[in-house]
Structure formats: C-alpha cells, structure tokens
Amino acid sequence: RWHPIGILVQDPVGFNADEAHNIVKECVDGVLGGEDCNQNNINQWTAGIVEEFLTYLVKLVKAYKYIVTGAVIQRSAYGFHTASSWFWDSTSDGTCTVRWENRTMNCIVNVFAIAVVL
C-alpha cells in the first residue's frame, strides 16, 4: 500500500521461515561456510556476519529499525543459555532467531525488527 509521501510501506508481517533461511544461507554460509574455527579470524567473522545480515535487511526496504546480535562459539563441551524479553507493540514488531552450526563452530543470530511509524 502506498503512503501519501510516495514511499512504499509494507504492512509489517514479521519474518517468514523461508526468508530467514535465505538470509542465513547468504550471510552465514558465505562467511563461515567450510571454515574451521580459527582464533585469528573469528573476530572478523562475527562482525562480518552481523553486518551482512544488517545490509541484507536494509536492502528489503521496509520501515523498520533493526537490531542484529550474533554469537560465534567454538564447538566443545560447554553450556550456553540465552533469553530475551521485550517491551514493544506485538502487532507490528517481531523477532527471529537462527542457529547455524558446522563441525567446529556454533553460530546464533538474533534479529529484532521494530516498526517505524511514518
């Protein structure tokens, strides 16, 4: 639907699973795919993944503010818990969490999208 100013504003629908999978394939697989956990590069990779996610989301051109949080952990016997709570408008804002793993690393990326009311 068209907003009077002429910018296309889509009704916030949240993320669907296919879109999330696509994003993960492009962003995470592109950076970490086929790589083994490496102390020198892990910093760059984490930053790279999160930035790629954000650029992908921005390219979708929706009226949202985004927060992307990523954690890359070396695979070993460890425990990891994460919880989120939020205070927002549940009709227009949403989140999605994706977990990616390979032989040597685990990666968890969390995306929050808050609608901007134009």
Added chain:
Amino acid sequence: MEKRERGGKPAPSQAPQQSPVTARKERRPSMFEKEAYAQILKERLRESFHDVQYVEPPFDDSIVDIGKEWKSALAKLKFANSYRMEPLKKFQAHSVETKVQQILKESLKDVKYDDKVFSHLSLELADRILLAVKEFGFHRYKFIIKVLFIQKTGQAINIASRWIWDVAWDSWVEAKHETESYVALALVFALYCE
C-alpha cells in the same frame, strides 16, 4: 553449499543426510560412483546445518486478524497532535547500567553453574531486568533485553551486535557478571517510538 549436476543418468540413491530445510533442485551424486565419492566426502566434512529457532509473531492467521481489527479501530479515533518530536526524558544509559549491574550481582551472587536452573533463571532475569527498566519511566520507549550465560570451559566465544536506529534517542546498555564457572552478560536496547 555446492551441488554438482548429474548429466543424464538418474542417481540411484540419494545421500542419506538430507537437510530438510534447503530445497534441493539437483540430486546429489551417488556415493557408489567413484568420482563423486571424494566430492561428497569433502562436502560432508564441511557440511553445515542451520535451522530457525524461534520466530515471533507466530504465523497463525488468527493472531494477525486480531491485531488488524484493533489497529483499524484505533485509527478511527483521531488523536490530537501532541507536537512532540522528542522524548520527554531521554534514555539515560549510566543510571540504567548501574541498576542492571546491581540486579545481576544480587541474583547471581552465589549461584553455581547448573543446566536446569540456568534455563529458567535466564528467563526470570530477563523479565526482572525488563520490569526494572520500565520502572525508570522513559515514556514512548520500546525495550529489548538479552541475557546470555556462557559456561567457562576454555572455548572461545565472540558476540557482536549491529543496529540501525535513530542515533539521537536510541541507545544500549551492557552489564557483565563474571564468576569462576560462567559469565553472565545482559544487553539492554532502548528505542524511541514516535
């Protein structure tokens, strides 16, 4: 992941570990063909797996309709223009940081790492921090709280966050609580909503 197209011959058996998530357009080469074996082995070694852990709001049609009804009802009430371009009370990161650090310290004072306890302790902490931040009374702000517990077993972990928001009014706060066996990290994001 790279897929090689089989020319002509239909492959008799497919590789057993099919990831249900990715739609495969081309069939993987069979394990029994010699040339393909090396390639499959290589693929298997780099094999990565991903899945979507959690999505909110859920995709039930019923919930979507409720939201829309409420919203259209709201649109019919015309609110008077408040002419307010900025928040009355800007988000003060330092006071929130001390409060969150205090909550973390109190709740995790002598708590040892334990799987079952931590899974609902993390939820409880997230809710508690959210209540505390709301009590500050920053009007028209939306909050997101993230709580992470990482067990210290000598592995490496990297956490990064990036965001797109209004730099003038939106901000974030971080608090860390470290003990011998684990590290607890709390992140609070505050976004101004017009």
